[in-house]
Amino acid sequence: MIMNDSINPRVLIMIPYLSRDYLPFQISSQALCLSRICTELKQNRIMFEILNPNENSISKYSKAASLIIRLTDIISKNEKIAIDYLNGARDDSYLEGVLQKIAFNLPSLGATENIFYIQPCFKDNLYTYLCILKEIKKKYHNNIICCGTYFSIERVKKLRQYSFIDYIIDGNLFNSISRVLRGLGPRRNKSTTKINARIIMGRQETQDLNNEPMPNSLLLFRRPKIVPIDYATGCPFNCFFCDYKHFVPTFQLKNTSTLMKEIRFYRNKGIKYFWFHAAAINFREEYLRELCNVFIKNNFNCKWSAPLIPSRLEKSIFNLMHKAGCLHLRIGIESPDGDILDGFNKGVTLESIEETLRNSFYATIKKTLTLMVGLPMEKKTENIRKKRFIQRNMKYIDSITIYPFELRRGTAGLKIAHKLGLKVRKNTHNDNRYLEFDEVNGSKWEEFCERQQFLLHDLEAFLENNGIPHLLPEEYFIKLLRQHPRRIYEH
Numbered sequence: 001m002i003m004n005d006s007i008n009p010r011v012l013i014m015i016p017y018l019s020r021d022y023l024p025f026q027i028s029s030q031a032l033c034l035s036r037i038c039t040e041l042k043q044n045r046i047m048f049e050i051l052n053p054n055e056n057s058i059s060k061y062s063k064a065a066s067l068i069i070r071l072t073d074i075i076s077k078n079e080k081i082a083i084d085y086l087n088g089a090r091d092d093s094y095l096e097g098v099l100q101k102i103a104f105n106l107p108s109l110g111a112t113e114n115i116f117y118i119q120p121c122f123k124d125n126l127y128t129y130l131c132i133l134k135e136i137k138k139k140y141h142n143n144i145i146c147c148g149t150y151f152s153i154e155r156v157k158k159l160r161q162y163s164f165i166d167y168i169i170d171g172n173l174f175n176s177i178s179r180v181l182r183g184l185g186p187r188r189n190k191s192t193t194k195i196n197a198r199i200i201m202g203r204q205e206t207q208d209l210n211n212e213p214m215p216n217s218l219l220l221f222r223r224p225k226i227v228p229i230d231y232a233t234g235c236p237f238n239c240f241f242c243d244y245k246h247f248v249p250t251f252q253l254k255n256t257s258t259l260m261k262e263i264r265f266y267r268n269k270g271i272k273y274f275w276f277h278a279a280a281i282n283f284r285e286e287y288l289r290e291l292c293n294v295f296i297k298n299n300f301n302c303k304w305s306a307p308l309i310p311s312r313l314e315k316s317i318f319n320l321m322h323k324a325g326c327l328h329l330r331i332g333i334e335s336p337d338g339d340i341l342d343g344f345n346k347g348v349t350l351e352s353i354e355e356t357l358r359n360s361f362y363a364t365i366k367k368t369l370t371l372m373v374g375l376p377m378e379k380k381t382e383n384i385r386k387k388r389f390i391q392r393n394m395k396y397i398d399s400i401t402i403y404p405f406e407l408r409r410g411t412a413g414l415k416i417a418h419k420l421g422l423k424v425r426k427n428t429h430n431d432n433r434y435l436e437f438d439e440v441n442g443s444k445w446e447e448f449c450e451r452q453q454f455l456l457h458d459l460e461a462f463l464e465n466n467g468i469p470h471l472l473p474e475e476y477f478i479k480l481l482r483q484h485p486r487r488i489y490e491h
């Protein structure tokens, strides 16, 4: 792919369904990654625009945005029709109809001159954009199509089968697009990387988090209500079910002085709500204290949500967090079973969990707990223990998220699968991120799935009967903000 040097490239970043109201933090890692990409493009004075169906309803992209929403709707109901279309094996008149309309509107998307970039995110959105990109490439061969970064590791295999994608960026390389542009475009010179591989490896570790340019979310959303902030990358723990370490192997914490500058930047722009994105805010208790003191001393007067490990923490820290603006905590409990908690090796016990719930309650901090359901070897009666735990702590719990156990690639759990009594199978499903297994002395995969579904529905019904919201943490946080007096939520 050679770019004409006389063309000043413009990048059209196609964002899968992010809304300024809600999604900046639902997939905060994706939003932060895209913010970093925008920051990098801006620093390199490369023109870019954002195409986000939820944001573009009244812009020049409005026609394209509504077609993208329609296409996503079709694909989310039946992903196979998109896959068949991408493989050239589809004759679906409805899909063809929508795609023809999109093809007709391609010039308004700037398809004649742009570089297109999408970040694979949710499956239905990924296929929506791939269908559109196929149309673009069919009509305008000279456009450059890039796809990837960050959590795309598991999708690379899938993406490389589509020849209309010119560059697949595999990994957490934030300057990936600029790198492609520098390698191909008018800024190309002898010192810049010559890009000649289709797959660009970006699994590069961040050298020093404090020297990274601040990911500016305002480049992504004009007036976001809530901004995701990362105060760390990686995680010092290695819980057996979690694949975070696989994507981000090294743990780094940002200095509170760097964070202070970021928060001040957003506060000066009128942003009042922050979603701390990282593994847990209390990796080190003194860091958490320092952070809270920075918020109090600078009188930031904002509200935030953060993840917390329910290890033993002094009672005073919760009052300090409240004073610093902490409105909501996401507390990963996963299981009230002492043996399982011991296995996490995070200093979390049933006592420390219950103490955390009580102390945060008395500090008037709301919280969402996460509980994992359907672990290997669990019996159908396992929910009894979880229900007892919930009943005992009902007064202190605001909402619960339940999610099913998955045996993921790159996890400690996969390494010790045999010790857990699991025989890993070859995947037969579409999602490459997790693996199927049989329990050696227990259930076959199909029976395991059935048991897991039973446990999931049983616990959901229990929460409903007891009036406990089972919302995602971000949904609960939004609900919480809406309950606040209007003047706090509105700018």
Ligand code: SF4
Residues within 6 Å of the ligand: 235, 236, 237, 238, 239, 242, 243, 244, 279, 280, 332
């Ligand atoms: S679950 Fe949380 S604490 Fe455990 S390894 Fe993953 S990110 Fe770290």
